[in-house]
Amino acid sequence: MKSVKSNHIENLEKHVYNYYDGVADNYDQIIKKHFYCYDRIKRLFKHLIPINCNVLEIGCGIGQNLISLNPEQGIGIDFSEKIIKKAREIYPEKKYPNITFKKMNAINCSQLNMKFDYIILPLVMTELIDIHTFMNELKKLCNSDTRIVYLSFNNRWEPILKIGSKVGFCQKHPVQNWMSKSDYQMFFELSGFQKIKDGFELLCPVKIPLFSDAFNRIGSIFPFFRSFSMIYFGVLRLKEESTIPKNKVSVSVVVPCKNEEDNIDEIVKRIPTMGSKTEVIFVDDKSSDLTSNKIKKHILKNDNNNIIKLVNGPGIGKGAACRAGFANAENDIFIILDADMTVMPESLPSFIDALLEKRGDFINGSRLVYPIEGEAMRFLNILGNKMFAILFSFLLSQPIKDTLCGTKAIWKKDYGKILESRKYFGSVDIWGDYDWIFGANRHNLKIIEMPVHYRKRVAGETKMNHRFTNAWIMLKMCRIAFWKTKVL
Template sequence: MEPRTAVMKAVSNERETSREVWGSPALEQRRERTRDHLAKIAVRRQSWINRNRYYYELLNRLLRFLVEPQKRVLSVRCDIGNLLAVVGPSKGKGIDICSEIVDIARQLNPSFEFTVAFPDKEEFQQAFKPDEKFDYILFNDIGDTVDVLQALRNLTPLCQRHTRVLVTTYNHLWEPLVTFAEWSGMKVPRTEQNWLSTADIRNLLKVAGFEALETHRIVLLPKYLPLLSSFLNRFCARLPFLSKLCMTQVVVARMMPTPFLPEKLSASVVIPCKNEKGNVEDAVRRVPSLGVWTEIIFCDDQSTDGTAEEVLRVQALYPEKNIRLEHGPGVCKSRNVWTGFNAAKGDILMILDADLTTIPEELPYFIDVIVSGQAEFVNGSRLVYPVPKGAMTGANMLGNKFFSVAFTYLLGQRVKDTLCGTKVLWRSDWERIKPMLGSWGTEDRWGDYELLFGAAKLNLKILDLPVHYQERIYGSTKMTKVFRNGLVMLRMCWHGFLKLKLGY
């Protein structure tokens, strides 16, 4: 009997046997069948992967896109360790239910740690040291996991605030084709599968204490055909409607947040300014105290109206406030903001435009959102409340609405007003975004897009927060070249599409 036929017959017999046992013993029996099945195919596992090399290249590319290099990574249902090796962790640990599979993983990846355990049983916790945490957890195969909810719950002690859980599964629409591929020998046969939809996975994640952030879908054609495969998998698979037909789905989630106490956190309010002398003292008076301490950092971008001197005067006038002056490079707003961020010492970074068109009195709302864990990146939105006549031109209003639609698609999270100056994030997340600056293919003169792109790349939870927008009292707007600025934003959209949608 051919090996493929023998395996398919064994799988069929196992499914028939499952009907003879009821209750919890039936679930345990299913676990044992899955483990025994994996043991039978273990020696040929690498050959199956080689046979479907193109599919695994697509999956590997997505994982490298989602997982930062040199991080602590746990791979649950790690197989022979191939996916763990792809992401280049500083510390890699793999868990699988089959000792034969784990032995092969150890041989192929001696620098990583591998353990045998069922992810949906209590023994799973015994595989880890007390307080052992990971930056990323890859749950490679929930299709044959018996108790998916318990398996997800077992992950919570291993997570921190920034940990991201990546759950990989097949699209249930592909069940007939996958079954045919197993029958024809193109794919390794599996035991009975759960075939969960993304809605099912999101629901299970929520019940287990996680929040699903985004779903990435890949593979419209799992076999390589010159030109056609690249067109379908690199372009068509990223389109809003066609993506729902993709074979493989990766749901990215974070653990439900535990609120921080605001009085234990510090805040840095970064105020980029150029020729805003008349707004300096008003900004200092109106910025409220935030957290255990608040620093106000004026980043003067080589003003010619005496803005820097005004900051020094106000600094002496309000000695009880922590006011600092940093000198920007005089190139563009984004470089000026980065100067302030790099000088900041607070736990939370906040941008407040020096024109004070978004009112400083609303900054505590941003603090409340980020310390409660509702978001990790809070983006102000000027397009919710009524905008006073003269505060924003009609062309700017139309442009903002168009780009809100474009960036919502690019980021995978709703963003209504990309160019609102008020943005808030954790300083620790800024340190992760910083290496990406300048990598998007075109210069971002304002800094809003690089922050949003970086937050999306890290799968941070982004939330819009409405702000009241008012006319400026002193000085003139810097956003005067509407057509030219619109072209720059279109270039940012294009490069964002290349990086965030076609980058894997």
């Protein structure tokens, strides 16, 4: 005899299945009726997910979200055979060879036996009968690079949507889990997932000419108003506890330098050997002093535990110099160290440890936690850094304390995502710091800040002159990021 619990769950599942089978023939008409809401959902997914990824959509319906993402390979699953048949009619395989639709229950998704870049859940968890079991099955389709993007109805909208569905104004739904953000967080913690970002969308879910788009765009910016939006969304990654052994990875340190001849010896001496091997790539950005000669002497001496290399930079700024260095880097982890050594080379292992312990995907140095030594950073620079930190925290929807620390680390496999993002955000940034932060955010990498001590430059001269010109360039980058990251 079946238990009361299993009968209850079976009845709920049957109720959901029967509902969607019953509306399958007219499902495209339902979407057309509520076109504005569904269009905003498509735009949200496109906002969060880069093109040319391998994407799985669970609860795909007729597949409009999957098609809009233009994936390299896309698989959509739904437990209604009739809806899957409808999806194949609207998006035939001959026209969309990169898209596959399958009849499959969400709880059985692990049977796909594949790994994906992105798995999207469009309002699926609001109708799942057993979320915990589903999340545990979902883990089997994930690796450390997989990102889960989920949408849910905001529980504050429960009375509005219930009344609206009864009078025919809103789309009906068979079963609803009206869960809060903390409820979702509980399930994620239980299942071993970690939140990267979240937010709200759709203050106004219907099309009102000259009003809806503006209201949704502007309203989503302000914390109080956006919490009343109809949809709550988030991005997750696996919360991995295991640590990668240090002797299993190699490290490439890029040191961009221009007229830093008096610092070269100390840099070579003080950069520690990290991982199985460490290469130090100096990028001489058209120095007018003996910087290049100093580096060549160390290469010839070959008396250091680290491999020393020299790359000629294009002479157009730190960002381009770093890209030239990483184009010649061979190891597993990429890290930047400024040649002024205001961030001590001895700090670098902490960045590596954070990656190996899987605390984050992109480790960004923060100079504004510990006391700053003497006049290492001028007052206007401190003020500017703090102002841009506030602005960036708003743009990225997560706290960022220091946007211009030159020391940062990332896995080589993720560095290509930073380069791709320069095309998305434009090539305004001449230092490269904003490229890395915006690129990490664009590709849903977990950003962690690493506090470092900031010391006075001992030799050479600072390259951060023309403060107001530089601030103007930074504001231009922020303007671009605002429209790319905050506005749908």
